[in-house]
Amino acid sequence: MSTHSTTDLSNSDPAKIKQENDTSDLRTEDAEEPHEKQVDNQYLPKAVLIPLCLSLCLCLFMAALDQTIVTVALPRIASDFNALSDISWVGSAFLLTSTAFQGLYGKCSSIFGYKYMILFALFFFLFGSLLCALANGIIMLIVGRAIAGIGGAGIQSMCQIIVTVVCPIQDRGLYQGLIGAAYMVGTAVGPLIGGAFTDHLTWRWAFYINLPIGVVAAVAVSAVLRNQAAPGTTWKERFGRIDYLGTVLLLGWVIAFLLPLSWGGSKYSWNSPVIIALFCVFGVLFIVFVIVQWKFSKEPLMPAxxxxxxxxxxxxxxxxxxxxxxxxxxxxxxxxxxxxxxxxxxxxxxxxxxxxxxxxxxxxxxxxxxxxxxxxxxxxxxxxxxxxxxxxxxxxxxxxxxxxxxxxxxxxxxxxxxxxxxxxxxxxxxxxxxxxxxxxxxxxxxxxxxxxxxxxxxxxxxxxxxxxxxxxxxxxxxxxxxxxxxxxxxxxxxxxxxxxxxxxxxxxxxxxxxxxxxxxxxxxxxxxxxxxxxxxxxxxxxxxxxxxxxxxxx
Missing domain, CATH: 1.20.1250.20 (MFS general substrate transporter like domains)
Structure with a gap:
């Protein structure tokens, strides 16, 4: 659908997989039927499915628009804040948090329910967009983009997951095609809208535009989608299934890697203690992350x-x-x-x-x-x-x-x-x-x-x-x-x-x-x-x- 689409990194419980079939191959047919039986009772009637699909199209249009509308506004933002040297962090901050959090959404959707997770994603995306629109300096803008990235990580993946769960398999291609088309339209018109806002209004409208679209989408999703959390589990058990350590380590080594790349040669010389120390921290955190993921995590983000x-x-x-x-x-x-x-x-x-x-x-x-x-x-x-x-x-x-x-x-x-x-x-x-x-x-x-x-x-x-x-x-x-x-x-x-x-x-x-x-x-x-x-x-x-x-x- 998009080169930047997000998908769940975590998957089925390893113990469950082993119990079902230790030597299963992707070309066997046996595992297909239980899944279909499991989700049959979740399929929605068309009277509900059509408005739900339209609201998901709105979500994806907004997410796609955001990815391309901002890039055209960056030169004007750099000029207004006199911050060309820091402007790359407007993009990096969003991508950093969306990368770190995207693996949690698929996992959490099966634990807490699809409705809660897409509303969670929309809230952070809209809150971050509001901070960006009101930013009085480059730091506030970067923080806003980082917060928006937490939500952006979930909007695309949750829309895909919801359609998969609530649509009968014979109709799934049609609805996936509709939300895919919404994403393509948003991607294509983003640069044009961003340029028009920047030239004729203000670059802040590249962020303001998300607010009315997102609010309408959130209200629509709330009205038509029912929540289904993991059955027979307590809230404590649900939170216990999240790979917190893996997520923190992932965020840590990525930040420790990006900071010296951003500062080297500009704020600090490449052989300065700060740059060398950050690269060392990156190396240690990355090694620990791999060990934890491959040896200790019950439901790892990156299984060996x-x-x-x-x-x-x-x-x-x-x-x-x-x-x-x-x-x-x-x-x-x-x-x-x-x-x-x-x-x-x-x-x-x-x-x-x-x-x-x-x-x-x-x-x-x-x-x-x-x-x-x-x-x-x-x-x-x-x-x-x-x-x-x-x-x-x-x-x-x-x-x-x-x-x-x-x-x-x-x-x-x-x-x-x-x-x-x-x-x-x-x-x-x-x-x-x-x-x-x-x-x-x-x-x-x-x-x-x-x-x-x-x-x-x-x-x-x-x-x-x-x-x-x-x-x-x-x-x-x-x-x-x-x-x-x-x-x-x-x-x-x-x-x-x-x-x-x-x-x-x-x-x-x-x-x-x-x-x-x-x-x-x-x-x-x-x-x-x-x-x-x-x-x-x-x-x-x-x-x-x-x-x-x-x-x-x-």
């Missing part, structure tokens, strides 16, 4: 069995970290290049970015059809990686005066590449795993992509800022400290008063600095393609494809 069943899953997980870094790098820094490097308005930048999002959606659909018909996925993944790397490499050729055809064309090439790569990689990770592990494998692919996004936005922000510090004096050798500071902070109040030659020199410096971001993305997608080439081919059947789709829905 997924990594040992075949070489495909770990290779694809690593490749999706690189793909997530690359996708978010393009989503966050191409709009900055359009506005700060080419002098476009936010509205124009949003319009020009829409083809990239449409290309991702179309290529995801096309590749899914190809895989379903021909039962091959490895070539799709490799071709996608090559196209994505090629698109990013071509973007590095952009200049301040590049024509519109090369701008749109290169984005379309990259977008098609990312769509093919993500879809093909998902099937590659799913193909060798046992049936009971399909939801976990599917969730880990999304998790790794989200984690890569959080890492990528931070790394590319540091790279851009450091390169801008280097290239700006070359383009403005006689500039005053005030002009240099304004250029580094993207302070439009000062930049708009400068002569056109000076503004053009600053624009050229931005383009040159961002060129290194595209170099990095090209290298990352090249590495991801090599990892995809190292995967093996596990023969698929039509029944396997059906089970994969059901695993994504589950």
């Amino acid at each position: 069995s997924i990594f040992t069943v075949h070489r495909n899953p770990p290779l694809i997980f690593a490749a999706n970290v690189f793909a997530g870094m690359s996708t978010m790098g393009i989503m966050y820094y191409v709009p900055i290049l359009f506005q700060q490097g080419m002098g476009n308005s936010a509205t124009t930048a949003g319009e020009k970015f829409i083809p990239f999002m449409i290309a991702i959606v179309l290529s995801s659909i096309i590749s899914g059809v190809i895989i379903t018909v021909f039962l091959v996925y490895r070539p799709i993944t490799v071709v996608g990686g090559v196209l994505a790397a090629t698109g990013a490499g071509l973007m590095s050729l952009w200049t301040r005066d590049s024509n519109l055809g090369t701008q749109i064309g290169f984005l379309i090439i990259g977008g098609f590449g990312f769509g093919f790569f993500v879809q093909g990689g998902l099937f590659s990770a799913q193909a060798p795993v046992h049936r009971e592990d399909l939801p976990v494998a599917t969730g880990l692919v999304s998790f790794c992509r989200s984690l890569g996004g959080a890492i990528g936005v931070t790394i590319f922000g540091t790279l851009f800022n450091n390169e801008l510090l280097t290239v700006l004096p070359k383009h403005l050798p006689n500039a005053t400290p005030t002009i240099v500071a304004a250029a580094l902070a993207q302070n439009e109040a000062i930049l708009s008063t400068l002569p056109s030659d000076t503004r053009n020199a600053i624009a050229d410096a931005n383009v040159d600095a961002l060129r290194y971001v595209f170099y990095a993305i090209t290298g990352l997608m090249g590495a991801a393609t090599l990892l995809a080439l190292c995967t093996g081919h596990v023969k698929l059947t039509k029944e396997d494809i059906k089970q994969f789709k059901e695993a994504e829905e589950a």
Whole structure:
């Protein structure tokens, strides 16, 4: 559905799986029937199902809109707060918390009930959006995005889970298609709406818009969805099933990894005690996290069995970290290049970015059809990686005066590449795993992509800022400290008063600095393609494809 979709990382209780069938294979049929019997009594009549689906469409439209509407507003936000060096944290904060919390929603929905969990997600998303809209500084904005990420992690996954549970299997594809269409529409129109708000109202409306949509969605969900918590359990037992230690360790090592990447070379030198200490903390927390997950957790976020069943899953997980870094790098820094490097308005930048999002959606659909018909996925993944790397490499050729055809064309090439790569990689990770592990494998692919996004936005922000510090004096050798500071902070109040030659020199410096971001993305997608080439081919059947789709829905 989306390259940033969230899915449950945790799965069935291991003891229960063992009790059912220790040697179950994803190509056996026996485990299917009990599940259908279990959820038969949860199916809703169409009189309730249709309004529920419409409310879920509203939720997903809002979540998709939020992912793309904010990226176009970032240059204006950086200018208003004089905080270009910290602007990457607006994206990283959201991705960080959504990555850390997405694994809990699927688990908690079966413990506390679907209604409570989607309302929980909507509350945090709307509260975080309100803080962002009212932010009086970059710190408040970053905190708001982090809170919104807690909710954003659950909105997408809970909508998928609810449709799977309450829809009869023969109608499930229709309703999944409807909410998928709502997500695609939100993704496509987000840049355009974000640009219009930024140019004609204020960037704060990129966050305000979530409030009325979210409130209507919450009221609708509350009215039509009944709650079903885990039967025969107390609240204490329900809370006891959550992997608190795993979640805290996950959040800890990701933060300890991102902070030195963000601060290194700007706030602190790379060999400073602070940076070295943070990397050491990251290493310790990561090792402890792996040990706890593989040795002690009863219901781990990342079970060891997924990594040992075949070489495909770990290779694809690593490749999706690189793909997530690359996708978010393009989503966050191409709009900055359009506005700060080419002098476009936010509205124009949003319009020009829409083809990239449409290309991702179309290529995801096309590749899914190809895989379903021909039962091959490895070539799709490799071709996608090559196209994505090629698109990013071509973007590095952009200049301040590049024509519109090369701008749109290169984005379309990259977008098609990312769509093919993500879809093909998902099937590659799913193909060798046992049936009971399909939801976990599917969730880990999304998790790794989200984690890569959080890492990528931070790394590319540091790279851009450091390169801008280097290239700006070359383009403005006689500039005053005030002009240099304004250029580094993207302070439009000062930049708009400068002569056109000076503004053009600053624009050229931005383009040159961002060129290194595209170099990095090209290298990352090249590495991801090599990892995809190292995967093996596990023969698929039509029944396997059906089970994969059901695993994504589950």
